[in-house]
Structures are given as structure tokens and as C-alpha cells.
Amino acid sequence: MELSSSLDQITGKLISVLENEASLLAKVGSEIDEIKLELKAIRAFLEDADRGLGVAPISETDKQWISSVRDIAYEVEDVVDEFMYNFNEQQQWRGKPWRFFFMLTYFPKNLWVRHRVAVELQDINERIKRIEQRNQRYRLPQSESRKLDKQVRGEYYRNNWVKNLSESALFFKDDDLVGIDKAQSELLDRLMDKELQRTVISVVGMGGLGKTTLVANTFNRQIVKQHFDCCAWITVSQQYVVTDLFKSIIKELNNKAKAKIDIVDSMSYRDLVEELVNFLQSRRYLIVIDDVWSTHLWQDISIALPANMNGSRILLTTRKEDVASFEFGVVKHIFRLKHLPFEESLALFCKKAFVGKGGHCPPYLESSATKLVAKCQGLPLAIVALGGLMASKSSIAEWNGVYNNLNRELSDNDAYFERLKYISLLSYHDLSYTLKQCFLYCCIFPEDYVFKQNRLIRLWMAEGFIEPMKETIPEVVAERYLTELICRGLLQVEWRTGSGMPKAFKMHDILREFAVSISKSIKFAAKSDGREEIEDDGIRRWSIEAKGKEMKAASETALSRVRSLFVFAVDETSKSSFNRLPSGFKLMRVLDLEDSPINELSDELVNLYNLRYLNLTRTQVKELPKSIGKLYNLQSLVMKWTQIKELPAGIVKLKNLRHLIAYGFNGNPVAFDYWFGLVVPSNICLLNNLQVLTTVEARGHFIKQLSKMTQLRELDVVNVKETDEQNLCFAIAKMIHLRDLGVKSCNEDEQVKMDALGSAPPDLERLLLFGKLEKVPHWFNSLDKLIRLKLHWSRLRDDFLPRIQALPNLGELVLVNAYEGERLDFIEGFQKLKMLRIRGCPGLKEIVINKGVMPGLEELNIINCQEFTTLPHGWENLPDLYEVYLEYVSPALIQKICRSKGMDRQTITSTVLSREEATESIFNITEWYE
Numbered sequence: 001m002e003l004s005s006s007l008d009q010i011t012g013k014l015i016s017v018l019e020n021e022a023s024l025l026a027k028v029g030s031e032i033d034e035i036k037l038e039l040k041a042i043r044a045f046l047e048d049a050d051r052g053l054g055v056a057p058i059s060e061t062d063k064q065w066i067s068s069v070r071d072i073a074y075e076v077e078d079v080v081d082e083f084m085y086n087f088n089e090q091q092q093w094r095g096k097p098w099r100f101f102f103m104l105t106y107f108p109k110n111l112w113v114r115h116r117v118a119v120e121l122q123d124i125n126e127r128i129k130r131i132e133q134r135n136q137r138y139r140l141p142q143s144e145s146r147k148l149d150k151q152v153r154g155e156y157y158r159n160n161w162v163k164n165l166s167e168s169a170l171f172f173k174d175d176d177l178v179g180i181d182k183a184q185s186e187l188l189d190r191l192m193d194k195e196l197q198r199t200v201i202s203v204v205g206m207g208g209l210g211k212t213t214l215v216a217n218t219f220n221r222q223i224v225k226q227h228f229d230c231c232a233w234i235t236v237s238q239q240y241v242v243t244d245l246f247k248s249i250i251k252e253l254n255n256k257a258k259a260k261i262d263i264v265d266s267m268s269y270r271d272l273v274e275e276l277v278n279f280l281q282s283r284r285y286l287i288v289i290d291d292v293w294s295t296h297l298w299q300d301i302s303i304a305l306p307a308n309m310n311g312s313r314i315l316l317t318t319r320k321e322d323v324a325s326f327e328f329g330v331v332k333h334i335f336r337l338k339h340l341p342f343e344e345s346l347a348l349f350c351k352k353a354f355v356g357k358g359g360h361c362p363p364y365l366e367s368s369a370t371k372l373v374a375k376c377q378g379l380p381l382a383i384v385a386l387g388g389l390m391a392s393k394s395s396i397a398e399w400n401g402v403y404n405n406l407n408r409e410l411s412d413n414d415a416y417f418e419r420l421k422y423i424s425l426l427s428y429h430d431l432s433y434t435l436k437q438c439f440l441y442c443c444i445f446p447e448d449y450v451f452k453q454n455r456l457i458r459l460w461m462a463e464g465f466i467e468p469m470k471e472t473i474p475e476v477v478a479e480r481y482l483t484e485l486i487c488r489g490l491l492q493v494e495w496r497t498g499s500g501m502p503k504a505f506k507m508h509d510i511l512r513e514f515a516v517s518i519s520k521s522i523k524f525a526a527k528s529d530g531r532e533e534i535e536d537d538g539i540r541r542w543s544i545e546a547k548g549k550e551m552k553a554a555s556e557t558a559l560s561r562v563r564s565l566f567v568f569a570v571d572e573t574s575k576s577s578f579n580r581l582p583s584g585f586k587l588m589r590v591l592d593l594e595d596s597p598i599n600e601l602s603d604e605l606v607n608l609y610n611l612r613y614l615n616l617t618r619t620q621v622k623e624l625p626k627s628i629g630k631l632y633n634l635q636s637l638v639m640k641w642t643q644i645k646e647l648p649a650g651i652v653k654l655k656n657l658r659h660l661i662a663y664g665f666n667g668n669p670v671a672f673d674y675w676f677g678l679v680v681p682s683n684i685c686l687l688n689n690l691q692v693l694t695t696v697e698a699r700g701h702f703i704k705q706l707s708k709m710t711q712l713r714e715l716d717v718v719n720v721k722e723t724d725e726q727n728l729c730f731a732i733a734k735m736i737h738l739r740d741l742g743v744k745s746c747n748e749d750e751q752v753k754m755d756a757l758g759s760a761p762p763d764l765e766r767l768l769l770f771g772k773l774e775k776v777p778h779w780f781n782s783l784d785k786l787i788r789l790k791l792h793w794s795r796l797r798d799d800f801l802p803r804i805q806a807l808p809n810l811g812e813l814v815l816v817n818a819y820e821g822e823r824l825d826f827i828e829g830f831q832k833l834k835m836l837r838i839r840g841c842p843g844l845k846e847i848v849i850n851k852g853v854m855p856g857l858e859e860l861n862i863i864n865c866q867e868f869t870t871l872p873h874g875w876e877n878l879p880d881l882y883e884v885y886l887e888y889v890s891p892a893l894i895q896k897i898c899r900s901k902g903m904d905r906q907t908i909t910s911t912v913l914s915r916e917e918a919t920e921s922i923f924n925i926t927e928w929y930e
Contacts, residue, residue, distance in 0.1 A: 205337035206489025208381030339378025352387025629653030745771025805829030
């Protein structure tokens with residue numbers, strides 16, 4: 001129930017606030033107690049309703065009731081935030097020389113504010129009671145309500161259509177299917193290979209990708225029926241009874257294998273297991289288990305599926321990565337289903353949209369069809385639904401209307417999209433309240449926008465979505481939330497680190513449209529194109545996607561209700577309209593201006609007492625206000641790629657700051673000084689809640705003070721001198737929680753001296769050393785958890801690879817001007833390495849990779865190594881290598897590749913060449929000329 005999930009987050013937060021701040025709200029205690037009781041009752045009701053109704057429709061009466069209570073909850077939030085804002089103003093004067101004079105003038109106002117809060121809370125309490133009375137007055141009698149509820153449920157689940165929809169795939173005709181030939185061929189190979197042990201094959205992918213269709217069509221192939229002695233298909237879904245599953249399998253086998261089994265429905269659990277084991281033990285069987293949601297299923301069902309040596313297979317479909325990756329205790333394979341390529345997507349769409357025309361698109365609709373298909377991003381269920389909708393529309397105006405109003409079309413009661421919405425959002429409805437908020441929050445970003453993991457986590461923290469867990473910091477809890485959304489197919493991973501860790505994401509267009517629709521309906525979030533003024537309709541989060549030359553300013557009344565504001569300048573014309581941010585948002589919690597060409601901050605910024613998150617990345621802001629320390633609740637201050645050179649002294653007053661991220665680039669990536677940090681006060685160590693500190697200049701006494709910041713998890717420090725070695729190593733040794741470390745010397749001739757460090761922090765995962773090295777530090781052998789290693793401008797002369805080859809978890813190795821020799825020999829080790837990038841090594845001529853070294857390497861980049869004359873020796877032994885990227889290498893090497901491919905030199909630029917004769921790797925070879 002989307003409405004309840006949003007309200008639960010509000011009520012839960014307000015109960016916590018009211019409990020924590022009760023001492024501040026003197027004289028209004030009785031009203032607070034009453035509000036707390038009401039809010040707890042509201043949340044209990046919503047939890048019960050959510051469990052009882054699941055994703056089935058709720059009555060219009062309940063919708064209205066929930067909407068009214070949500071608005072009341074927002075009003076309570078406004079009252080509390082307003083009071084805390086005024087209370088903070090009073091606190092600012094404590095300890096001032098003129099405090100007595102201030103108290104004489106402010107005390108009456110303080111009393112008035114407290115009185116006003118009491119009156120407002122009392123009024124809200126009365127209104128809550130009236131809403132409940134009204135809800136009861138217009139509710140149907142209980143018997144009628146049950147009857148109506150039964151009808152609603154019956155209509156929604158008539159003939160158990162979700163299960164039927166899944167099993168109907170068993171009867172699709174071949175000419176109804178598009179784009180599964182290659183996937184089916186691979187799946188057949190897995191099903192009928194020579195492996196004799198019982199094997200589990202998991203087909204995994206997001207909802208609507210066609211998992212069931214692929215498996216059903218494969219299951220029905222005659223070659224499969226002939227290969228296995230018996231086959232059975234069962235659909236599980238989210239709730240199941242294991243005995244019912246066993247009965248279904250027995251009935252399927254009875255029908256297929258003609259075995260005589262009597263009185264199946266009356267069998268006990270023990271009898272069912274015994275019957276299945278006896279029947280299957282001597283046979284080669286295939287059991288398809290469709291729509292698996294929990295790893296518990298295997299524990300429940302495997303006892304009845306004997307582990308014989310006859311080549312039996314269990315084939316399951318799931319949208320959850322943790323289910324597919326589960327250690328079943330048997331041979332297993334994971335088959336990840338991919339989105340349809342565009343040409344196949346278009347063919348499938350036309351087959352559904354132009355049934356009467358034999359699947360052929362009329363020329364006058366080709367452009368519109370192309371745009372609509374692109375919207376589906378290769379999701380078969382979305383393509384089929386959209387094609388079915390367009391089958392009833394014939395004019396260009398109708399087609400353009402659907403495209404221009406796709407969000408509305410997706411939200412209307414069209415039968416095709418109701419099914420699409422239901423299936424696509426099954427994973428969403430299965431989420432906890434908290435994770436529903438986290439998922440909906442992602443629709444704040446524009447369509448096809450790629451957002452990074454750390455940015456999203458910090459936003460979730462600022463919004464209060466992260467539930468506290470004992471002895472676990474919120475950043476780690478948030479990472480678990482993100483993993484859950486990925487596993488459920490609700491977020492797409494756009495790129496990963498060399499070790500395979502997801503780092504950037506986006507939402508599928510269809511899922512995003514649904515999330516936008518839900519968010520707006522519950523006043524969770526909404527978007528604007530910047531052309532219309534933001535209205536005061538109670539929506540708390542606004543995403544402004546400025547597209548025009550001028551962005552209209554919102555009224556102060558509207559902004560006073562907004563708690564989170566995102567501004568995205570999506571085209572060049574809109575950038576000209578930015579100058580400074582409007583005022584009027586004193587209760588703001590999140591202000592994200594990344595990539596907005598704003599050059600001046602409002603004077604009101606420092607009065608945003610409730611602000612938790614401020615992002616100025618790639619803006620044109622040149623300085624922060626000197627009184628930045630007034631932002632007492634600020635948790636994240638992000639200023640990447642800005643023109644800010646120095647932070648004001650008041651930054652040390654931000655006691656709640658956890659993430660201070662600030663650095664700039666000079667624009668020339670091959671220069672030593674392209675990366676620089678900001679000057680911070682030397683007493684930055686006073687920020688004892690700080691978890692991330694990047695990137696800071698080592699000036700004054702900063703390095704000496706650094707040893708006090710033992711809580712840091714991420715640190716980047718630049719402008720380090722050789723004389724800083726002792727103090728720097730002493731500080732790093734004390735940072736036992738450090739996961740990410742970067743150290744850059746003050747110039748290209750200054751050494752990065754870190755031999756005074758006895759051993760690396762135990763949890764260090766990422767390390768960057770930027771500057772000259774005589775040798776690799778001795779403590780490298782203690783980097784057991786290191787995932788990513790970057791050596792920049794090290795200019796090592798001796799072979800350093802033996803010092804790092806045994807690192808057990810190293811997944812990404814980046815070498816930039818790090819080696820002055822002619823040859824790199826990867827003799828042994830590097831067992832987890834997936835990405836190797838080498839850049840700016842002018843003397844490097846060849847790389848040798850011994851057999852068995854870096855067996856999992858997927859990507860090899862060699863850039864600006866102009867003496868490099870031959871492909872790495874032994875690269876043909878790398879089975880997982882899918883991309884080799886060459887840039888600024890020897891012209892002789894380019895000519896050699898051209899001749900082997902029968903291509904001329906001109907055609908190789910920006911060309912992808914497939915090489916099927918060896919490892920089916922892909923070369924992306926580009927030669928740039930100065």
C-alpha cells in the first residue's frame with residue numbers, strides 16, 4: 001500500500017522527534033503525549049492494513065482517510081520543525097556579551113512561540129479525532145464492507161491471474177516470441193550437458209524481462225522432453241505451502257509419466273516426500289520452479305528431489321539475485337537474462353501493435369514507434385503492454401499523445417498497464433516500509449540519469465530513512481539497503497568497480513514512471529520543468545528539471561513546505577537562467593545542486609538549521625559563507641569540481657558533519673597537478689563525527705592534528721612532503737576503520753615516503769599513492785582486504801609486481817606513469833584481478849601474462865604507451881577478457897591488428913572488433929593523433 005508506506009515514515013520520525021525534544025517543548029507536554037498516541041495508533045493501523053491487503057486495491061474511503069491523516073502528519077512535522085528553528089535562534093545568543101539584553105526582547109517571543117505550538121498541536125489533535133469520526137460515519141457496515149472487500153479481492157485475483165499469467169507462458173506459440181533464440185540455445189546447453197550430478201540452474205532478471213517465457217518455451221521443446229524421463233512445472237510466488245508444492249509436482253509427474261498415484265490430496269508430508277523420492281530416484285528428471293522469492297524454498301523442497309547421478313536438473317526463475325547466488329550444495333549455474341536489443345524490441349512491439357498488418361509498421365508511424373520502443377529499454381513485458389495499447393490507435397496524433405503523456409497513460413486504468421504495473425512492482429510491494437521510501441526516492445533523478453552509490457546513501461541518511469542498528473554505522477546499513485534493491489531488480493547497475501562492486505545506477509524508465517506516479521499521489525515527491533511555479537500543495541520533495549531559458553522562482557509560501565530540493569539543468573539553454581538560489585526555504589533538509597551552473601548562494605543558506613545535506617558539485621560557487629558553522633545539523637557537504645579553494649574557519653562548528661568532500665581538477669589529466677585539494681582549518685580534528693575527509697591540503701599543523709581523527713573511514717590528503725612521513729604514518733596507524741586512503745606528494749620530484757607505517761589499516765580496501773616511489777612500501781604484504789590499488793607518478797624502476805601479486809582480493813590495478821621499465825611480467829598470482837589499466841608509461845614495450853595468472857581479468861586498458869608494440873603475451877589464455885582498449889600505442893601495433901582483420905587503418909578508429917577465434921573478446925581500439 002503506497003499511501004501507508006509514506007505516512008509510516010513520517011509518523012515514525014515524528015514520534016522519535018517528539019520523544020527526543022519533549023524537554024524543549026515545555027508547557028505543551030500533554031498535547032505532545034496525545035499526538036504521540038495518535039501517531040502510534042495511525043502507524044499500527046497502516047501496518048495491519050498493509051499486511052492484510054498487500055497490493056490489492058483499497059477502498060476510496062480508506063484512501064481519503066489516509067490522505068487526510070498524511071496531511072495532518074505533515075502539519076505536525078511543520079509545527080515541530082518551526083519550533084526547532086526558533087529554538088535554534090535562541091540558542092545562537094547563548095554566551096554572547098549582550099545575552100541579557102537579548103533575553104529581555106526575545107523572552108516574550110519565546111513564550112509566544114511555545115503558546116502557539118501548544119495551540120496548534122491541540123487543534124491538530126481535535127482534527128485527527130474528527131477525521132476518525134468522519135471515517136466511521138461514512139464507512140459501510142462491517143458485513144457489507146467484508147462483502148465489498150471480498151468482491152474487490154475476487155476481481156483483482158480472479159482465477160489467481162498472476163499464477164495463471166505465469167503458467168500461460170507454457171502455451172505460447174513460437175511465432176508469438178521474439179529475441180529468445182540465443183538465450184534459449186545457451187539454456188539448452190546447460191540443461192543437457194554431460195554433468196551427471198543433480199544441477200540447479202537459476203534464470204534471474206528483473207520483473208518483465210521474460211524469464212518465464214524463456215523457460216516455458218525451452219521446457220516445451222521436444223528435444224527436452226526426449227532428454228528427460230519426466231518433467232514437472234510448478235509456480236511458487238511469494239507465499240507457498242510446501243505440501244501443496246509436493247502435491248503439484250506429483251500430479252504433474254502422474255500426468256506426464258503415467259505413474260499411478262492415488263489419493264494425492266490426502267497424503268501427509270512424510271508420504272509426499274517418500275512418494276517423490278521413490279519415483280524420482282532412478283529417473284533423469286527436470287523440475288521447473290517458477291517465480292522463487294526466498295532461499296528458504298530450496299531448504300523446504302530439496303529433500304524431495306533426490307541427488308541422483310542421472311543428469312537431473314532443477315530449473316528455477318527468480319528476480320532476486322540472492323536466490324540465484326544461493327549455495328544450493330549442488331552443482332549450480334546462474335543464467336542472467338538480458339534486455340532485448342533494440343531491433344528485436346521493435347520487432348516484438350510491431351508484432352503486438354500491428355496485428356492486422358502482419359506486424360509491419362506503416363511508414364508514417366515509424367518515428368513514433370521507434371520513440372515508444374526506446375522508452376521500454378528492452379523490457380519485453382513493457383513492450384508487449386505498450387504494443388497492445390497502441391493496437392487500438394492509428395493516427396499520428398494519438399501516437400504522439402501517448403508518448404507525450406506516457407506517465408499519465410501508465411497510471412490510467414488501462415488493462416495492459418495495470419498488469420505491467422502489478423508485475424513490475426511486485427518486488428516493490430514486497431519491500432519493508434523503509435526500503436519503499438528508498439526506492440521511491442530514486443525517481444527524484446531525471447529519466448536515464450545515472451546516480452552514484454555514495455550520493456544516494458548520503459541522501460537517504462539526510463532524509464532519515466536509515467534505521468539505526470546496534471554497532472553498525474548508518475553508511476553500512478544503507479549499503480545493505482542498496483544491495484537489496486539491486487537484488488530485487490528495482491535498480492539497474494550501470495557500472496561497477498574492477499572488483500565487481502556496484503558504484504552507479506539508474507532506474508528503468510517504466511519503473512521510474514510508476515515510482516513518479518506513486519510519489520506524487522502520496523505527496524512524497526514531484527518533478528517540475530522549471531517553467532511553472534512550484535505550488536503549495538504539500539509535496540515535500542521537488543526535483544526541478546530545468547529545460548527552458550528561464551526558471552521561474554517558487555513562492556516563499558511553497559518553498560516553506562519543501563524539505564528537499566534538487567535542481568537539474570538538463571540542457572545548455574537552461575543554464576543561462578541560473579544566478580542565485582531563491583530564498584524562502586528555511587526548513588530545508590536536502591539541497592542538491594550538482595551540475596547546476598549557479599554561482600551564488602542565498603544569504604539565507606546559513607539559517608537552514610535543519611539542513612542535513614548540501615551538494616555543490618560542479619557548480620560555479622566560489623566560496624562558502626563565513627558563518628557556515630550555523631548549519632548545526634549538516635551531515636554531508638559535497639563540493640567536487642568547484643572553484644572553492646579554502647574552507648572558512650567556522651566549518652569546525654559542524655559537529656554533526658560526517659562527509660566533507662571537496663576537491664578540484666585543473667583540467668589536464670596527464671599533468672601531475674591536475675588534482676588538488678582544499679585548504680581546511682588545522683583544527684578540523686574537532687569534527688569527531690567525520691567519516692569521510694577528501695581532499696585536503698597538508699598545510700600548517702594539519703598532519704600533526706590528523707592523529708586525533710581515528711574515526712575516519714575515508715581520507716585523501718595532498719601536498720604531502722617527505723618530512724611529513726612520521727606524523728602521517730602515525731596518524732594512519734591509528735585509523736583502524738579506514739577503508740579508503742589517498743596520499744599525494746607536493747610535486748613530482750617529492751617522494752611519497754610511508755615506510756614508517758608498520759602495517760596498513762586492517763580494513764583498507766582502496767589505496768592511491770600519487771608521487772615518486774623508490775620502492776613499494778613494505779607494508780603492502782598486509783593489504784589482505786585491498787580491492788583497488790592505484791599508483792600514479794611512482795616512476796618505479798624495479799619490478800614491483802612480485803610485491804603485490806599475492807594480494808588475495810585485488811580486483812583493480814591502475815598504473816599511471818608508475819613504471820619506467822620496458823617490460824611487465826605477470827608471472828604468478830593476481831587471482832582476483834578483473835581490471836588492469838596502464839597509462840603514461842612511455843618506455844613500456846610489452847606485457848607478459850603467464851598461464852593461470854589473473855584468470856578472471858575482464859578489462860585491459862593500455863593508454864599513452866607509445867612504445868607498446870605487441871598485444872600482451874598470454875592474453876589468449878584469459879577466458880573472461882571481454883575488452884581490450886588501446887589508445888596512443890605504437891602505430892606498428894595498430895597496423896598489425898588491421899592486417900589480421902583485413903581492415904584498413906581508417907576503419908579501425910572508434911571501431912569494435914569481435915575476435916571469435918580465441919576468447920570471443922572484444923577490442924575497442926582507438927588511435928588518436930596530436
